[in-house]
Amino acid sequence: MSSGVRKNLQSGGHLRPVDLARGHGLSTQAVRNYEAAGILPDAERTPHGYRTYTPLHAHALRAFLALVPGHGHQTATSIMQAINRGATEEALRLVDESHAQLLADRHTLQAVEAALRDLxxxxxxxxxxxxxxxxxxxxxxxxxxxxxxxxxxxxxxxxxxxxxxxxxxxxxxxxxxxxxxxxxxxxxxxxxxxxxxxxxxxxVAPLESMLRDWRARLSARSRAMLTGAAALDAYLGHRPSP
Structure with missing residues (x-):
């Protein structure tokens, strides 16, 4: 992130789409698409019609990108859309459901391991x-x-x-x-x-490698959900109170 962009974020100044995009290795079109999809709050417009973003948009983008690895693109999108329309409880429910699915996947893995062990x-x-x-x-x-x-x-x-x-x-x-x-x-x-x-x-014997990979993927999802939760909490903390 450039020093100019960092100063704008710290001071609460406005950001151009390119500023928001470069900070995350995205294209400006991707940023506009995220706004159109409701992942980002609606941007303000200059008198000439150009979009201007704020630190709130930067937090929203950071939260979304952090949510995707743990929750998947579709669920992360639904979470952000719910928050941006003021339905925070719905967003938190989606987060809880995603965690419940991860737990169910862990139980499935344990059942498979037990079944193979007891053969x-x-x-x-x-x-x-x-x-x-x-x-x-x-x-x-x-x-x-x-x-x-x-x-x-x-x-x-x-x-x-x-x-x-x-x-x-x-x-x-x-x-x-x-x-x-x-x-x-x-x-x-x-x-x-x-x-x-x-x-x-x-x-059955060659499945041990598959089970190790499965466990590793579940652990990676769990860690990613922690990262996503921290970024989402930061975004919620910067949103104006209803």
Whole structure:
């Protein structure tokens, strides 16, 4: 940020769109777009129609850019729009919902880790089984296994002579994983992406890297939300009282 822009901010002076843009590595068009979208408060106009911004706009832009990494562009936009139209309670509700979603994602990760940890080992010498024995092993009805099959969560082959379903070692592994996650309260459509990951990874063991990345992303979101909260609080503190 240039010394001239800094002085304007400190003194409460006016800023040109280019001043606001350069301070954040943006184009002037991006700044105008943010104003048009309601992310920034409406700018004042000179007698010749040129936009002029104030330190309040700088705080708004800083808050929005800080919110995006933790909350996403759409939610960050909705938060800023709500504040700028005076609906602060709605903005805070959106922040709370975003935090709740992060917590739910953490619970999902914990459930996945627990499900993988609690998987019974499949005997390597004989992994094939039929629907009845597998259902008894899991303590469920055969109809439940067939429902999971229709959902694509297990993919048993058919015996060419009898037409019976035959569950190989990988199918048993998938059924055990689905069973653990269902016990954790997760719906079939929530489980499907994980089963796809297990299959594409060639088993459970390679998923450790994916789980580490998942944990790292959640931690990064959590830290980003802290940064966004500080910037948002600063913006709220500079807004005039209603």
């Amino acid at each position: 019974d080992p499949v005997p390597p010498e004989r992994g094939d089984t039929f629907v009845g024995p597998l259902a008894r092993r899991l303590g469920i009805r055969p109809a439940t296994l067939r429902k999971w099959e229709r959902a694509g969560l297990v993919q048993p082959r058919r015996d060419p002579h009898t037409g019976y379903r035959v569950y190989r070692s990988a199918d048993v592994r998938d059924a055990l994983l689905v069973h653990q996650l269902r016990r954790g309260g997760y719906r079939l459509e929530q489980i499907a992406p994980l089963i796809t990951q297990v299959r594409s990874a060639g088993g």
